Amino acid sequence: MENKWLVGVDIGGTTIKMAFLSEDGEIIFKWEIDTDTSQNGKQIPSDIARSIDQKLDELNQSKSNLIGIGIGAPGPVNFATGAIEVAVNLGWKNFPLKEFLEKESGLPVVVDNDANLAALGEMWTGAGEGANDLIFVTLGTGVGGGVISNGRIVHGKNGAGGEVGHITSIIEGGARCNCGKNGCLETIASATGIVRLAIEELERVDATSQLRAYYEKHKTVTAKLVLDAAKEDDEIAKQVIGKVTLYLGLALANLANGLNPEKIVIGGGVSRAGDTLLTPIAEQFARFAFPKVLEAAELTIATLGNDAGVIGGAWLAKTKLS
Ligand SMILES: [Zn+2]
Incomplete structure (x- = not known):
């Protein structure tokens, strides 16, 4: 059976870092897109979803090969809903990141804040x-x-x-x-x-x-x-x-x-x-x-x-x- 891929996404005020990783934590492919903070950052989930699709096409991979998306944003997270309570530099206030990104990408999404994500990364392979x-x-x-x-x-x-x-x-x-x-x-x-x-x-x-x-x-x-x-x-x-x-x-x-x-x-x-x-x-x-x-x-x-x-x-x- 083919190995499945994980998607890691790290949203910052100027760029969004994205990567496909193996289940062992090895980066298979990584890239960045600009963070569009116009219209209070409303486009960000669809930008991410579109970029994932594009990259899958380029790499000749099918979306069914992806397990899901783990995403971090700079702000406090409501863990019951996966919403970001406030992220000043993105223009977000009570922004339903999990809901919007799941809808746009068709993939399951889990949200945490960016520092927690970095902590988990260092724990796993750092x-x-x-x-x-x-x-x-x-x-x-x-x-x-x-x-x-x-x-x-x-x-x-x-x-x-x-x-x-x-x-x-x-x-x-x-x-x-x-x-x-x-x-x-x-x-x-x-x-x-x-x-x-x-x-x-x-x-x-x-x-x-x-x-x-x-x-x-x-x-x-x-x-x-x-x-x-x-x-x-x-x-x-x-x-x-x-x-x-x-x-x-x-x-x-x-x-x-x-x-x-x-x-x-x-x-x-x-x-x-x-x-x-x-x-x-x-x-x-x-x-x-x-x-x-x-x-x-x-x-x-x-x-x-x-x-x-x-x-x-x-x-x-x-x-x-x-
Ligand atoms: Zn303080």
Whole structure:
């Protein structure tokens, strides 16, 4: 009998990543289409369905060979209906993604949020391979996350499980977060948070710094510049990264103290800094983790990059639809 294929889809604000995968999690074919956010993103399900049909034609494959679609979107999911409650950058509000995509594609669909999908992808074939208990944190423009306990994503009562970015780090006087609270981990450990902390530090002290010349010329810095400078022992950059990794290590240790994970996987654009970030996080984690939790947990950088979402989507299709 012919091997069936899984479809993984990861919707972002500018592109939609799509892939056909084998039931072993191997990417057979992957591609991208533009995200059409005109008309409040209403066309997105039909764009996806049409693109799948087109790709099947090109590859000379029949739709009956597909098991179903696992899809992620950037926003909270209503798991009873497969609707996206709100996705600001797509224009969606209570958008019935599962219903619309099933109608357009004729395939069964399972929906989750994009960070949860990436967590499942890393668990299946990435840095978390083989770990049934895993914490995934993604450091990008914001801080996202996913918690997997006993092989299953923790959604919680109303879908807000795994929101690692909104762990409170600064109790008093923290910066305002997009969620409406103050002092969330996201305000410190996201690319945006790193830039804010660096500018505060540059304004606060006069120390010479390789960041300063750039800052004076451009009136801003980038998270990558700060991480690169920290790697080269720049004092201001080291201060900033010291603070970022302190709060990351603290939040991850406290989360781990409640979950006892086997792996903690750090992904997202900021994680490309590798050991510059991982080594100090691990030091802080060791300070704050309960001894048995520390013994069990391995901290590691994600390995799947932008493919994590489509691989996680395929995992969902495999486990929920086949
Ligand atoms: Zn928040």
